[in-house]
Amino acid sequence: MSPVVIVGAGPTGLTLSLLLAKRGMASVLVERDSDPKRHPAAHVLNTRTMEVFREIGVAQELEAACQPQERAAYISWVVSVTGRLLGREPIAPPDLDSILALSPTRAIQFPQNRLEQRLQSRVRESPLIDFRTACTCEAVEPRADQVAVTVRRRGASDTERITGEWLVACDGASSPVRRMLGIRAEGPVLQYMLGIYFTADLSRHVDGRESTLYWLMNPQAPGVLVSYWLPDEWVLNVPYFPPQQQPADFPEPLCRELIYAALGTRDVPDLNVVDVSPWVMSARMAETFQRGRCLLAGDAAHTMPPTGGLGLNTGVQDAHNLAWKLAAVCRGTADASFLRTYELERRTIARRNIDISLQNLARNQAVHALAGASVQRLKLLVAIQNSWPFRQLPASWQAGLVRTAVQFGTRQFLMLDDNGPLGERLRARLTGRLPTGAEHYRIGGDLGGVYRRGAIIAEVASRPDADDPVLTYRPTTSPGARLPHVWLVDREGQRRSLFDLLEADGYLLLVHAEGQPVWDAAIAQARSQTGWPVRCLAIGEGAEHQDPSGTWRPLSEVEPTGAILVRPDGHVAWRTARVESPQHAATALTEALQRLHDSGAASADEAHGTVTGR
Ligand SMILES: Cc1cc2nc3c(=O)[nH]c(=O)nc-3n(C[C@H](O)[C@H](O)[C@H](O)COP(=O)(O)OP(=O)(O)OC[C@H]3O[C@@H](n4cnc5c(N)ncnc54)[C@H](O)[C@@H]3O)c2cc1C
The missing domain is CATH 3.40.30.120 (Glutaredoxin)
Structure with a gap:
């Protein structure tokens, strides 16, 4: 029997296994996928997370490998990347030097897919971590003195049982383990999003306006373009509206059109759409982080909108809180009840981080509302598309009407590009209203x-x-x-x-x-x-x-x-x-x-x- 079984090798599970190994504790780490994620997802590793990574010996490697910060340390509001620039704010706060003195390491931008590759290499080097990829957890059986986990290797007809003294579910926002345990997650789904991951050398298009994020006030591609790795790794995030719209309604040719609209040019000869992944923006929290010998960590316990870059960071810091406590309990230094302090401590932090992310989201929505795309209209659209009479229409009509409604809701963005007095007035509304550097990077939220x-x-x-x-x-x-x-x-x-x-x-x-x-x-x-x-x-x-x-x-x-x-x-x-x-x-x-x-x-x-x- 292993002391700890971890389900899910995202940033939370990988970090937890490494922190346990650092304490001499063995673990079995079960991961459904065979390869590290392709999609970059998170990119902000805050200072506190880097301190955790310093503890497991990866921070220096990440600091050395990350791209120079100053090149893209801005957030831009644009009609399109090559089109009208509505505002560009530095991400770094003005007192950056005094912030850097607060820690032996620093916050960096590092795409999650690259991070996971590096963490996985460390995991594979550890003799204490039994890392099983292409292995899905199908059932969980909690008992008084142990937890039995049923896993199936991809393609295998038989399942295998793994037992552990403790189980930690790090299996992400939809957490199958949380569901198996009958633990509800409470809180709103805010938006369905599609992440279009593409490569293209955009150096000459972004020259002089390099940014980490480009908020797109563009009726053809309302969303946000994220620069992950200059010059050529990007993700365009756009909303979609189920049930009438589904990810399958965005085939590659349509994704290319969305990218061209976001860039404001079709002059992208090396454009390659790598991956299109749906994701759900939500602010949810599990009703409890522990049931008996099973604990939840990371997105399995809480989700938050990416506005704030706190999801991954909160998960890594959950693992940091949990690892030493699990080790103490497994060694007999502490009673099993000591693990109760995990939820008591981390729930408050998760709540705070959800609130910070929601406030950032509201601030962005306010900017969009000033430009004529209000969240109220979005809510109205969702209410209509889910109403009974609307659902009686033929499916193709429903889909067409939803598409038209989205374009209608963002049509005022067109005026932002207008050279006449109307456009000027609309742009003037945004002046001084864009979030500043201090609001992007919140040192108190970090340390x-x-x-x-x-x-x-x-x-x-x-x-x-x-x-x-x-x-x-x-x-x-x-x-x-x-x-x-x-x-x-x-x-x-x-x-x-x-x-x-x-x-x-x-x-x-x-x-x-x-x-x-x-x-x-x-x-x-x-x-x-x-x-x-x-x-x-x-x-x-x-x-x-x-x-x-x-x-x-x-x-x-x-x-x-x-x-x-x-x-x-x-x-x-x-x-x-x-x-x-x-x-x-x-x-x-x-x-x-x-x-x-x-x-x-x-x-x-x-x-x-x-x-x-x-
Ligand atoms: C567009 C976007 C941008 C973001 N930006 C940031 C950012 O800048 N900073 C930040 O901190 N956060 C950010 N986030 C959030 C961040 O990506 C997540 O919070 C983070 O991935 C959570 O890590 P996790 O390890 O808890 O879960 P996940 O990364 O979801 O990992 C869960 C793992 O469990 C595995 N799994 C699931 N079910 C099973 C099963 N039954 N058996 C075995 N394995 C299973 C999955 O394959 C997966 O590998 C962003 C998210 C998005 C979508």
């Missing part, structure tokens, strides 16, 4: 995720949040927050990020140099009373690690005798501003570890209340 409940000991009187905890970020050691990053220098003169010194399987107790003797003694006493490993790391004059820039002391927010207990995932579990005596330190630490150990049982009660209260 400011704080767990308020779960495997932490919250403080009654923490310092208040920054003005807007999504737009701004204030480094803090407040329990639940991500530990602030600083560069330290060890005795050999090596520069190390504080994040590189975290414990994989236990807590790190950060203290100032002068407090070390007291806390070393406290750890020795606490360790004998709780099973959790704790290591002391002292920073400052005469200690193992120096802080040459002097930034750590004010950042630590604790006095010379204080201490900060950090979890393996880099979130602060507990801190004390000061202690009065060695005995005080030992008692405080023992009590904190005990409460953290018991936090699962407390969370189980809360989580139960949440689910049944719905």
Whole structure:
């Protein structure tokens, strides 16, 4: 029996298997597809995700391989790529340098298909990961002490049973495992989209207006063109309206016409349509992230519109939250109930990220409405096309009417290109209304995720949040927050990020140099009373690690005798501003570890209340 069975080798499942392997935990990773995804999908890897990738040793490789950021660090609003430019805003916030100083790594643009190839290579190198591709999970049988998973290899007539102590469903937005477990996903479907992935060297067409995204205010191709890899990898995303329209209604010749309309030119001799994939824009959340020995992570647990680039990032960070807890439970360091803290912590973050993505979507819709294409009209169209009388019409009429209605709904975009006063007035409406760089990249949304409940000991009187905890970020050691990053220098003169010194399987107790003797003694006493490993790391004059820039002391927010207990995932579990005596330190630490150990049982009660209260 494997400790953990993971279904789905998207970014969430791949990352989880690698984080478990880093802790010496074996897993079976089951994936339906035989090859990595062709379609690029996500492209924004935020700073926090890159910190997770740094932990599994892939961040530097990704940083080296990504394309130069400045070339396309813009978002444009256009009638077409070569046509009228309505606005072009930088993605990077004006205070980029101060943001870069907050982490040992940085946010990058890296297409999901290329990312998955690299993660898969790492997975294949690991002797601890049994990676089974072309293998579909067909049934799940949860039991009291294990989970049995039935899988079928592609083309095989027989199935195979794999058993694990725990099952993690990382099988994406439509999550077959979630359905098998009878867990509902709640929330709206916002739009059906078609992603037309094509290659074409567009260098001369985009020269001077390179952008990551081109919002197309174009009646023939209303949607968004995404630049994945310059000069020639692109995806045109356009809406479609089922049931009258289906992906099959978009054969390659029609896709080429849509691309020509989006580009505003047919002069694309090397155009190659690689893949056309439908996807659903939704904002949904599973009613629970755990049922018995089965857990949900990534899109299986929550989906959000891509406006914000947070879906993949949220999934990778779910895996980061879950891996050390699963390892602790499988090893017997923590009780099974400790895993309850996973949902308690991650549900709040998923909710916040859904809200950020919805706000971004609303902001974009407002821009489109100013240009004459309102979301109300779209809602009306959907209501009409699903109404009983409409559905009585012959199918070809229905399809034709839906097509006409979409063109009618976006026809005012035509006026954006008008050289007369009407066009000028319409364009003037957009001036100053396009989202700015700070709104595109939200540093608080990236680094400011704080767990308020779960495997932490919250403080009654923490310092208040920054003005807007999504737009701004204030480094803090407040329990639940991500530990602030600083560069330290060890005795050999090596520069190390504080994040590189975290414990994989236990807590790190950060203290100032002068407090070390007291806390070393406290750890020795606490360790004998709780099973959790704790290591002391002292920073400052005469200690193992120096802080040459002097930034750590004010950042630590604790006095010379204080201490900060950090979890393996880099979130602060507990801190004390000061202690009065060695005995005080030992008692405080023992009590904190005990409460953290018991936090699962407390969370189980809360989580139960949440689910049944719905
Ligand atoms: C156009 C677009 C742009 C996006 N841009 C961004 C972005 O910039 N940043 C961002 O963070 N997110 C973005 N996203 C969202 C991101 O793509 C998803 O959130 C991400 O793929 C979720 O990862 P996952 O591993 O949870 O699920 P998935 O990537 O969906 O992986 C699930 C895996 O499970 C497998 N599977 C399914 N069923 C079974 C089964 N029964 N047995 C075995 N295997 C199974 C599937 O084959 C698949 O490989 C974007 C999405 C879209 C559509």
